[in-house]
Amino acid sequence: MAIDKSRRLMELAGVGTGSGQLAKLRIMYESPPAGWLQIDALFNPTELSYSQSFDWQERKTAAANPAVSGRSHDFRGSGPQTFNLKLFFDTYERHDDQLTRQNLSTLLPTLPFAASEAADVRLKHTNEIVALGRANSELHRPPICKLYWGRTQLFVGVLTSVEETLTMFLPDGTAVRATLACTFTAYKPETLARNRELHSADVAKSRVVKRGESLQSIAAEEYNDPGLWRHIARANHIVNPRRLAPGTELFIPSLPIS
Numbered sequence: 001m002a003i004d005k006s007r008r009l010m011e012l013a014g015v016g017t018g019s020g021q022l023a024k025l026r027i028m029y030e031s032p033p034a035g036w037l038q039i040d041a042l043f044n045p046t047e048l049s050y051s052q053s054f055d056w057q058e059r060k061t062a063a064a065n066p067a068v069s070g071r072s073h074d075f076r077g078s079g080p081q082t083f084n085l086k087l088f089f090d091t092y093e094r095h096d097d098q099l100t101r102q103n104l105s106t107l108l109p110t111l112p113f114a115a116s117e118a119a120d121v122r123l124k125h126t127n128e129i130v131a132l133g134r135a136n137s138e139l140h141r142p143p144i145c146k147l148y149w150g151r152t153q154l155f156v157g158v159l160t161s162v163e164e165t166l167t168m169f170l171p172d173g174t175a176v177r178a179t180l181a182c183t184f185t186a187y188k189p190e191t192l193a194r195n196r197e198l199h200s201a202d203v204a205k206s207r208v209v210k211r212g213e214s215l216q217s218i219a220a221e222e223y224n225d226p227g228l229w230r231h232i233a234r235a236n237h238i239v240n241p242r243r244l245a246p247g248t249e250l251f252i253p254s255l256p257i258s
Helices: 002-012 101-107 121-133 189-198 215-223 226-235
Strands: 025-031 035-040 048-051 054-061 070-078 082-090 145-149 152-169 175-186 205-208 249-252
Touching: 025 121, 082 121, 082 152, 121 152, 121 175, 215 226, 215 249, 226 249
Parallel strands: none
Antiparallel strands: 025 035, 025 145, 048 082, 054 070, 082 175, 145 152, 152 175, 205 249
């Protein structure tokens, strides 16, 4: 009877009994001196989401006729990508690895009425993942994590946010069911990409004039061509480039795409 019910639930979820076991999502994380250790999800998540922010700065544009002056937006760079997922954990009932989270919720009671020997879900599962957001004593920072689903690498980054919700308890108060809403933030690739963007000639930025600098030296540093100093002078309405005082904040416009 129980076997037939499990088979029917798997068929409704689109999990064929002859197609083999679904690959589990796993988290590989740095753990010196052992190298990399692994955490397997108890149940696969039902959805994954990625997000990324892009920084545009508004500035006023001047014109010969003040009536036509307006505003424009300059691209400043992109923020690190984030990866969001929810992980479900349960220690109250035995379960078939092929059952999905939705199937499990139809089988398990919402409130236990009898005592159980189930372990605390936090001690057995969730604390291990929450610890990924804390500084490792050897690394002096939280570990980098690599998330895989089967052979597919989903994301590489660090755990920057986790929200734990406990949803089921034994009569003695032991938590036996929990959901973790996790956010991972890209660690190195996007950070390096952002730095490259902000030092690129095709991205607008600002800088403060240092003692001894001139428009020519700034153009040479920003554009690799001192002859493009007029481009900076026009953007900042500088009439006399020789009167460039230290401490002046300059807007460095992007070069037009040729």
